[in-house]
Amino acid sequence: MNPKDLASYATNTWCPGCGNFSILSAIRSVLAQLDQEGYPVEDVVLVSGIGCHAKIVDYLNVNSFYSIHGRTLPVATGIKLANPDLKVICFSGDGDSLAEGLDHLIFAAKRNIDVTLILHDNRVYGLTTGQFTPTSPPGFKGKSTPLGTEELPMNPPELMLASGATYIARGYTHGIDLLQKLFKEAILHQGFSFVDVLQVCVTFFNLYESYNQRTYEVKDNDTSSFDEALKIARSWNYDDHEARIPLGKFYQVDAPTFDRTFPGFEIRDVDRDSRIKEVLEGLI
Amino acid sequence: MSQKMSPPIQKDPQKRAASMRVVEGSYAVAHAVMCSMPDVISAYPITPQTHIVEHLSQMVADGATDAEFLTVDSEFSALSVLVGSSAMGGRSYSSTTSQGLALMYEVLYNVSGMRLPVVMTVANRAMGAPLNIWNDHQDSIGARDVGWIQLYVENVQEAMDATPQAYKIAEDLDIRTPVMVCMDGFILTHVYEPVELLDKERVRSFLPPYRPEHILDPANPYTFGAFADPSTYTEFRYQQCEAMVKSMAKIEKAASEFQEIFGRYYGGLIDTYRTDDAEVIIIAMGSVVGTIKDAIDQMRAAGKRVGLVKIRSYRPFPVKALKDALKNAQVIAVLEKDVSVGYEAGLTTDLKAAFYNSNLRMPIVGFSAGLGGRDITIHDIERLVQKAEAARAGIESEFEFLTLRKEIL
Numbered sequence: 001m002n003p004k005d006l007a008s009y010a011t012n013t014w015c016p017g018c019g020n021f022s023i024l025s026a027i028r029s030v031l032a033q034l035d036q037e038g039y040p041v042e043d044v045v046l047v048s049g050i051g052c053h054a055k056i057v058d059y060l061n062v063n064s065f066y067s068i069h070g071r072t073l074p075v076a077t078g079i080k081l082a083n084p085d086l087k088v089i090c091f092s093g094d095g096d097s098l099a100e101g102l103d104h105l106i107f108a109a110k111r112n113i114d115v116t117l118i119l120h121d122n123r124v125y126g127l128t129t130g131q132f133t134p135t136s137p138p139g140f141k142g143k144s145t146p147l148g149t150e151e152l153p154m155n156p157p158e159l160m161l162a163s164g165a166t167y168i169a170r171g172y173t174h175g176i177d178l179l180q181k182l183f184k185e186a187i188l189h190q191g192f193s194f195v196d197v198l199q200v201c202v203t204f205f206n207l208y209e210s211y212n213q214r215t216y217e218v219k220d221n222d223t224s225s226f227d228e229a230l231k232i233a234r235s236w237n238y239d240d241h242e243a244r245i246p247l248g249k250f251y252q253v254d255a256p257t258f259d260r261t262f263p264g265f266e267i268r269d270v271d272r273d274s275r276i277k278e279v280l281e282g283l284i
Numbered sequence: 285m286s287q288k289m290s291p292p293i294q295k296d297p298q299k300r301a302a303s304m305r306v307v308e309g310s311y312a313v314a315h316a317v318m319c320s321m322p323d324v325i326s327a328y329p330i331t332p333q334t335h336i337v338e339h340l341s342q343m344v345a346d347g348a349t350d351a352e353f354l355t356v357d358s359e360f361s362a363l364s365v366l367v368g369s370s371a372m373g374g375r376s377y378s379s380t381t382s383q384g385l386a387l388m389y390e391v392l393y394n395v396s397g398m399r400l401p402v403v404m405t406v407a408n409r410a411m412g413a414p415l416n417i418w419n420d421h422q423d424s425i426g427a428r429d430v431g432w433i434q435l436y437v438e439n440v441q442e443a444m445d446a447t448p449q450a451y452k453i454a455e456d457l458d459i460r461t462p463v464m465v466c467m468d469g470f471i472l473t474h475v476y477e478p479v480e481l482l483d484k485e486r487v488r489s490f491l492p493p494y495r496p497e498h499i500l501d502p503a504n505p506y507t508f509g510a511f512a513d514p515s516t517y518t519e520f521r522y523q524q525c526e527a528m529v530k531s532m533a534k535i536e537k538a539a540s541e542f543q544e545i546f547g548r549y550y551g552g553l554i555d556t557y558r559t560d561d562a563e564v565i566i567i568a569m570g571s572v573v574g575t576i577k578d579a580i581d582q583m584r585a586a587g588k589r590v591g592l593v594k595i596r597s598y599r600p601f602p603v604k605a606l607k608d609a610l611k612n613a614q615v616i617a618v619l620e621k622d623v624s625v626g627y628e629a630g631l632t633t634d635l636k637a638a639f640y641n642s643n644l645r646m647p648i649v650g651f652s653a654g655l656g657g658r659d660i661t662i663h664d665i666e667r668l669v670q671k672a673e674a675a676r677a678g679i680e681s682e683f684e685f686l687t688l689r690k691e692i693l
Binding site (some may be wrong): 069145 | 289327331334338342357387414415
């Protein structure tokens with residue numbers, strides 16, 4: 001399959017220069033590769049939320065679900081539990097998953113459900129044209145905070161580590177090779193995989209210059225070490241204007257996944273009658 | 285019950301023009317909120333409400349109001365913040381639309397049940413799915429039963445003027461009921477119209493400072509939102525219903541008092557347009573009222589006796605005012621921007637219910653139009669009147685979609 005085959009007929013309405021184009025291009029390449037490697041695109045479901053990011057499902061000729069604001073992960077959880085053989089990939093924004101849908105993000109990580117969440121983290125509400133989000137830096141002067149916000153930003157990889165995610169990485173929309181590598185790893189990972197993508201919003205919060213100067217790829221880190229991953233995640237707090245910004249895979253461990261341990265998943269292989277009898281006898 | 289026609293804002297057209305400014309609908313509302321001197325504003329951005337809170341945040345930053353302005357993580361949080369601030373005795377404001385209003389649903393009942401006089405602008409927008417950001421009234425009519433007063437406005441000037449009126453009604457100690465001011469998303473929020481901007485000092489003379497009787501106070505502790513078991517729960521609801529009934533006179537009074545100070549009047553519970561000798565009367569709410577007035581003028585010029593009743597207050601539903609205004613009609617046509625999937629639509633069924641146990645026996649036919657932002661044109665209104673006239677000979681359809689594109693079904 002050629003990545004071009006995955007394009008849809010929908011007219012793209014993102015701003016010229018939007019970081020979302022890189023994410024679209026990377027995921028198209030990855031899905032085409034996976035199709036050739038035994039993961040047919042028919043077995044992939046994309047889920048998006050509300051925000052500029054969400055239009056990505058319109059631009060991909062793949063099974064998809066456009067959910068309501070913040071609710072990408074509950075929909076994805078339902079899809080995965082109904083058919084655990086599917087690859088479920090969520091696209092969500094920092095407003096979508098860190099504000100309105102934050103509880104779902106934490107619970108998806110806590111359950112370690114085998115779905116992938118790609119966070120279009122542009123650190124601004126783009127679709128409503130420029131208000132601060134949970135990852136905007138303090139002092140951010142958006143249209144709803146003309147004096148600058150006083151809140152401290154969230155650190156999504158740190159939050160995901162603490163919540164139990166088993167694959168955590170960060171990409172940047174200038175750096176498509178790394179994005180492709182991380183997306184592929186995340187999708188193939190068994191468990192909840194989280195990729196924080198520094199996706200630049202050229203119109204309302206253009207951070208290209210800052211990111212170009214400060215990002216670097218972490219290498220040779222022990223990705224099985226929680227402590228090392230935490231150290232990397234904390235080396236930039238989304239506020240510090242000097243610190244270098246690590247990209248790459250921070251963390252990956254194996255752990256039981258919710259979709260495989262969900263009560264009832266193996267029910268078809270169980271002799272229900274003898275199991276019920278066993279339970280009843282245990283009560284006597 | 286006053287059913288006066290809207291008087292001219294100022295008699296001298298030159299003076300009037302000089303005092304007017306062309307502003308965006310969202311700015312006009314933000315300006316009215318600022319003049320109403322709120323203590324706490326809390327909101328989450330959602331199209332097409334966003335500009336209202338952006339303008340307010342700028343006004344707070346500029347020192348035009350000393351309100352606390354909170355940008356929160358969801359609409360659920362936005363209104364929950366106001367439960368706290370209103371219980372503390374602060375005048376509280378929010379604004380939302382559509383999906384945001386739906387996310388607030390649980391809190392809407394909390395606010396009204398605790399009798400907190402919050403005022404909220406609803407920039408009316410269609411509900412998803414399918415996803416749609418344009419105007420209709422499904423969002424607020426879907427929240428018909430949550431215990432909030434609902435006022436619908438016709439134009440930008442009325443959206444502005446209804447805001448201090450809403451606080452006056454909500455905070456009245458006989459009422460203590462939150463108010464939604466419903467304005468059509470985009471059609472009114474994003475349009476630029478010439479308006480007379482409210483003057484803060486004159487608003488002060490219209491709207492007294494908020495002096496609640498019961499607030500959270502460590503020196504005199506109260507509990508808000510406490511448990512009510514079956515022995516008392518009914519009485520809480522009964523008192524809310526009583527307050528709604530009482531609010532009808534207060535809505536009229538607020539409109540009249542506003543007129544005395546500012547010279548502008550849009551009707552109290554309802555307003556009428558060319559109904560005196562009308563055989564066909566159209567009932568509608570919101571900005572489409574302006575289009576209907578133009579359509580009526582054209583049809584009148586062609587000899588058709590058509591009139592309009594505009595509903596300003598959908599909750600409380602002004603049964604007596606409507607019966608008075610409609611009693612001489614030969615047929616009534618309801619035009620509404622919502623649908624109750626399964627049975628007609630809110631305004632149509634409410635009106636038919638209001639007339640059932642009365643001696644009024646003219647046909648009432650309902651039409652849903654303008655869903656998801658589809659334009660309602662003068663031609664559509666002429667078609668509606670033709671259909672209504674046909675109903676005088678016998679109702680063929682009690683309710684229908686007026687502008688259905690059958691070719692794409």
